[in-house]
Amino acid sequence: MIFDVTVEVSLRPGIADPQGATIERALPALGFDGVSGVSVGKSIRFRVDAADHATASALVDDLCHRFLSNPVIEDSTATISAVDAASGAAAVSGAV
């Protein structure tokens, strides 16, 4: 089975996010008021070929912890959706 995977990597609470802070500071000058809590992360998308959802989920979990995020400073969340072979569209969805 083919799965579409989206991994969101965000900085852990307490880790400095100078990009988010800089964007937030610029907002009032651009006329955007009332926006707060800006943070900047990464979104990584790929496909996985695995026997089933659980296998894909275990592989993605390992990939996230060993490579896509640094657990000392980052958290990661993955969304895994089976791709319908006939239509190519995502059919089942789940998160690890």
Place this chain on the structure above:
Amino acid sequence: MNVAVVAFPGTNCEMDVVEAVRSLGAEAQVVFHDGDHLDGVDAVVIAGGFAHGDYLRPGAIARFSPIMPAVGDFAAEGGPVVGICNGFQVLTEAGLLPGALQKNAGLKFRCETSELRVETTDSALTGEAEVGQVLRIPINHFEGNYTCSPETLAELRAEDRIVLRYVDNPNGSVDDIAGICNAGRNVVGLMPHPERAGHELLGSTDGRVLISSLLSAAGARSAVSA
């Protein structure tokens, strides 16, 4: 005396390190990321730069290079290993040193001469220095803000593993940390560039005592194993 200077695609300080080592009378050569062994080597330096473009995170891709298992084995045998700047980031990503380097506080790329205080002489990089000695050495980084868990910080302090501290913290590093070592004291990582402070023409010669200390540590170990 033979120093291997590890370079990845995007590393750009390897020849500076080679020159700094040779200026002290030892031999050095560049070892590329795709080799898988380190033979006849007395010390390893992972040079600075932007390995693999710093893509994903600094050091994240470099740590999976074919050469890294050999570096890990050399370190496990007690061989002196020093990671400078991007090399420090590679060592933390590889798990050879604890913690991580996050983006500088204030979102500034810092490129200037920094003052560093030597905190311990019990490391592969500071054996010939003196505790409390202040060294003027350049920094050149965007992600040099050292961070770690409170437990790790307590361990680093208790075991005297903070090797260098900034006199005037330029990047927000916890506890002003500029360099640390592992429990075996043979693996050292630091953000500043001692290889760029090796000649009067460069504005400082304070890096020489660190490179010289590394060569001495390597020589002492080779003498024991010979």
